[in-house]
Amino acid sequence: MTAPADLVGESVARLCAKHAPLALAQEAVAGRFEDAVWDAFREAGLLDAMVDDGSPAADGVGGLAAAVSVARVAAHAAVPLPIVEALIAARLRHEAGDDAVAQGAHVALAALPDAAAPASKHGARVGWGRHASSIYVPVARDGGYAVLRYDRAAATVEPGEDIAGQPRDLLRPRADAQPAVFTTQRTPADVLAWGALLRAAQMVGAMDRTFELALEHANTRVQFGRPLGKFQMVQQMLAIQAAEIAAATAAVDLAAAATDQASLHYYAAVAKGVASAAVRTVCDCAHQVTGAMGYTREFSLHLFTRRLWAWRDDCGSEAHWHAYLGRTALAGGAAGLWPLIVRGPAAPVEHA
Amino acid sequence: MRFRFEAPAFPPAAVQLRDAVRRFLAEQQAAGAYTPHSNSWMSYDAAFTRACGLAGFIGLTLPREYGGGGRSALERYVVYEEMLAAGAPVGMHWIADRQSGPQIARNGTDVVRRAVLPRIVAGQCCIGIGMSEPDAGSDLAAVRTTGTRVEGGWRLRGTKLWTSHAHRADFLIVLARTAPPQATRHDGLSQFLVHARARGVATHPIRDLTGGTDFNEVVLDDVFVHDDYLLGTAGDGWRLVTQELAFERSGPDRFLTTFPLLAQMVGMAGPAADDTTAEALGELVGRMTALRHMSTAIAHALDEGASPLAEAAIVKDLGSALERAVPEVARQRLAVRPDPGAGARFPAQLADAMLASPSFTLRGGTREILRGIVARELGLR
Ligand SMILES: Cc1cc2nc3c(=O)[nH]c(=O)nc-3n(C[C@H](O)[C@H](O)[C@H](O)COP(=O)(O)OP(=O)(O)OC[C@H]3O[C@@H](n4cnc5c(N)ncnc54)[C@H](O)[C@@H]3O)c2cc1C
Numbered sequence: 001m002t003a004p005a006d007l008v009g010e011s012v013a014r015l016c017a018k019h020a021p022l023a024l025a026q027e028a029v030a031g032r033f034e035d036a037v038w039d040a041f042r043e044a045g046l047l048d049a050m051v052d053d054g055s056p057a058a059d060g061v062g063g064l065a066a067a068v069s070v071a072r073v074a075a076h077a078a079v080p081l082p083i084v085e086a087l088i089a090a091r092l093r094h095e096a097g098d099d100a101v102a103q104g105a106h107v108a109l110a111a112l113p114d115a116a117a118p119a120s121k122h123g124a125r126v127g128w129g130r131h132a133s134s135i136y137v138p139v140a141r142d143g144g145y146a147v148l149r150y151d152r153a154a155a156t157v158e159p160g161e162d163i164a165g166q167p168r169d170l171l172r173p174r175a176d177a178q179p180a181v182f183t184t185q186r187t188p189a190d191v192l193a194w195g196a197l198l199r200a201a202q203m204v205g206a207m208d209r210t211f212e213l214a215l216e217h218a219n220t221r222v223q224f225g226r227p228l229g230k231f232q233m234v235q236q237m238l239a240i241q242a243a244e245i246a247a248a249t250a251a252v253d254l255a256a257a258a259t260d261q262a263s264l265h266y267y268a269a270v271a272k273g274v275a276s277a278a279v280r281t282v283c284d285c286a287h288q289v290t291g292a293m294g295y296t297r298e299f300s301l302h303l304f305t306r307r308l309w310a311w312r313d314d315c316g317s318e319a320h321w322h323a324y325l326g327r328t329a330l331a332g333g334a335a336g337l338w339p340l341i342v343r344g345p346a347a348p349v350e351h352a
Numbered sequence: 353m354r355f356r357f358e359a360p361a362f363p364p365a366a367v368q369l370r371d372a373v374r375r376f377l378a379e380q381q382a383a384g385a386y387t388p389h390s391n392s393w394m395s396y397d398a399a400f401t402r403a404c405g406l407a408g409f410i411g412l413t414l415p416r417e418y419g420g421g422g423r424s425a426l427e428r429y430v431v432y433e434e435m436l437a438a439g440a441p442v443g444m445h446w447i448a449d450r451q452s453g454p455q456i457a458r459n460g461t462d463v464v465r466r467a468v469l470p471r472i473v474a475g476q477c478c479i480g481i482g483m484s485e486p487d488a489g490s491d492l493a494a495v496r497t498t499g500t501r502v503e504g505g506w507r508l509r510g511t512k513l514w515t516s517h518a519h520r521a522d523f524l525i526v527l528a529r530t531a532p533p534q535a536t537r538h539d540g541l542s543q544f545l546v547h548a549r550a551r552g553v554a555t556h557p558i559r560d561l562t563g564g565t566d567f568n569e570v571v572l573d574d575v576f577v578h579d580d581y582l583l584g585t586a587g588d589g590w591r592l593v594t595q596e597l598a599f600e601r602s603g604p605d606r607f608l609t610t611f612p613l614l615a616q617m618v619g620m621a622g623p624a625a626d627d628t629t630a631e632a633l634g635e636l637v638g639r640m641t642a643l644r645h646m647s648t649a650i651a652h653a654l655d656e657g658a659s660p661l662a663e664a665a666i667v668k669d670l671g672s673a674l675e676r677a678v679p680e681v682a683r684q685r686l687a688v689r690p691d692p693g694a695g696a697r698f699p700a701q702l703a704d705a706m707l708a709s710p711s712f713t714l715r716g717g718t719r720e721i722l723r724g725i726v727a728r729e730l731g732l733r
Contacts, residue, residue: 208354215730215732219732230732234732235723235724235727235730235732235733236720236724236727238727238730238732239669239724239726239727242355242666243666243669243670243726244670245354245355246354246355246357246646246663246666246670247639247642247646247666249355250642250646250649251638251645253357253359254359254641254645266641269638270641273638274638274642277635318635319631321634322631322632322635323630323631324634325633325634325635325637325638326625326630326631326632326635326637327623327630327634328634329618329637330618330622330623330625330630332618333618333619333622334615334616334618334619337614337615337637338437338438338611338615340641341640341641341644
């Protein structure tokens with residue numbers, strides 16, 4: 001089932017090894033847009049991984065598994081680019097039938113709905129927004145739904161950054177901005193679920209790398225005449241970490257295999273909830289195992305742990321998604337709980 | 353390094369099977385056969401087990417020629433999880449169905465298979481696991497019970513401890529030392545199927561935290577075991593035990609023990625619950641969903657002949673922590689106080705689950721030992 005997505009993952013890994021070594025992320029000036037890497041992803045067609053050119057009747061879930069692989073593997077390499085924002089923008093553009101914008105150097109990003117601060121006419125936070133050529137914003141409109149495309153030039157940019165130093169800019173449309181409007185079935189909640197799942201996929205990639213760094217350190221750093229990894233307490237910390245990551249990986253894989261929109265919302269919530277909650281333990285153990293070395297900007301651990309601390313709050317934190325899951329369960333009552341756990345909800349539950 | 357859990361495709365027959373189990377459980381409940389409760393796979397109920405046997409819900413994966421269902425591990429999984437989710441008292445046959453039956457099918461002589469497997473399938477056989485001893489807990493290879501070669505069989509001497517259900521079991525599977533350690537301590541161990549009421553077997557129930565008497569001290573005083581009742585070959589006991597534990601560690605019983613409590617909590621909190629309560633319940637629901645996926649993936653991997661030891665250890669470690677979190681949320685968010693005097697109502701069930709909860713991270717391998725298994729898989733030891 002995961003075979004095609006695994007192939008996608010392998011090609012992303014090869015591409016990253018060639019164009020985006022860890023040194024690049026390490027040395028990158030915070031927030032600089034790496035055109036060469038971007039072009040490599042774009043030319044390999046990877047930014048279109050989520051475009052579901054099979055049946056539109058795939059009920060919105062086609063392309064998800066491939067996109068999950070791209071997001072996960074790119075995050076494992078700490079690729080310093082808005083991969084998820086681009087994946088989702090490509091999907092929205094395709095669904096809208098919007099072929100007006102130039103390809104090539106054009107950078108199309110999606111404004112991912114933020115559970116805590118939804119997009120409004122006053123603007124939206126967009127990851128890497130300052131570098132966008134155009135921005136796709138999913139909105140509710142006239143009793144239905146639309147996707148708006150803004151030119152970046154039609155917005156003011158208030159630069160901001162997240163805890164990992166990645167751009168997180170506040171974009172405000174100018175008074176005379178004229179977005180292109182595409183009516184769609186796609187709701188902001190759908191896009192939030194996509195964003196949550198793809199962020200969770202990035203988090204799994206970053207947690208894997210975090211773990212690998214901690215493990216390698218434990219095997220090589222010697223104290224009291226032995227590698228740290230020979231101490232049982234250190235072994236237990238690594239095992240705890242591995243278990244949390246295993247659960248987050250399983251949850252992401254489960255969501256990537258969702259077969260319809262209703263279950264996608266549920267499983268994306270599970271994935272983001274489990275992944276975001278795992279960050280605390282995983283980062284705690286990794287930093288503990290790596291000691292003061294892990295607390296430096298020289299050692300690459302921070303490229304992953306800082307992103308994890310940023311991403312766990314993006315597209316809904318664990319608190320948001322746990323509450324969503326709780327509401328879903330409560331709506332089904334005691335008798336509905338077991339069927340929910342076995343096969344997901346019969347119908348998607350509205351966001352609060 | 354990453355542990356993967358491949359989603360299995362349940363066979364179509366599993367869908368019908370699930371419906372059949374649900375109908376059976378609904379009928380049993382309607383007939384007042386049982387009240388759903390936590391930790392139900394430790395609840396011994398001979399009448400219920402017999403009903404399961406008659407309905408064909410025991411021994412699904414055992415070979416057909418011995419009365420078994422000859423079905424896949426995933427189908428068996430469906431029966432297990434439906435029984436546990438419904439809080440049904442499956443304790444009499446649980447261990448036999450989960451590990452002893454498959455162990456006998458793999459390594460028993462034909463005589464033993466014919467004598468025991470049909471009885472397990474019929475719901476007329478309870479088996480206890482005689483592994484632990486006073487000086488052999490986590491360090492299982494330290495067992496001191498000995499098996500000495502005699503004419504036509506073996507004589508067992510020693511003391512087993514914490515043997516669940518031994519006082520009502522038909523058979524015990526006993527791990528004993530039959531030869532001195534060779535290259536490693538794991539050499540020279542053997543597994544025997546022992547009649548629980550054979551001459552020389554003395555069983556003393558031990559009261560546990562819940563007040564119940566499910567586990568026992570079992571003294572084996574020169575107990576004769578016929579050659580046919582040696583499992584596998586002499587000296588192969590450690591391999592048999594390890595294989596068995598992989599089956600024991602990853603099933604739905606490792607994360608659904610307190611599910612009946614959780615279902616009631618969802619009903620009690622209701623759709624009007626506040627955000628904090630919704631959040632606390634949702635976290636449990638989300639983790640349970642992920643763990644179920646991991647656990648089914650392992651059932652599938654076992655079917656395919658893999659032995660995912662570390663993955664199974666991870667499921668049990670995370671699952672038992674989740675089982676234990678359930679009563680905590682009931683206290684904190686639903687403000688229920690455990691009350692043993694509340695009859696069969698929720699506060700009494702909560703009290704029971706609280707008192708049983710320390711065992712979740714001990715039985716079947718402590719969480720520290722499980723993490724050690726994961727660390728070994730990571731190459732750390
Ligand atoms: C309800 C219940 C039912 C049971 N049923 C059965 C049964 O039917 N048959 C059977 O054979 N057994 C049974 N057991 C026994 C069970 O398998 C043991 O309790 C378990 O293996 C742990 O052994 P122990 O209790 O002797 O603890 P110990 O091994 O003494 O361990 C005590 C503590 O020390 C820790 N520890 C031990 N060694 C290490 C180490 N090397 N590194 C780090 N920490 C360590 C453990 O993790 C634990 O926290 C049952 C137990 C319970 C609670």
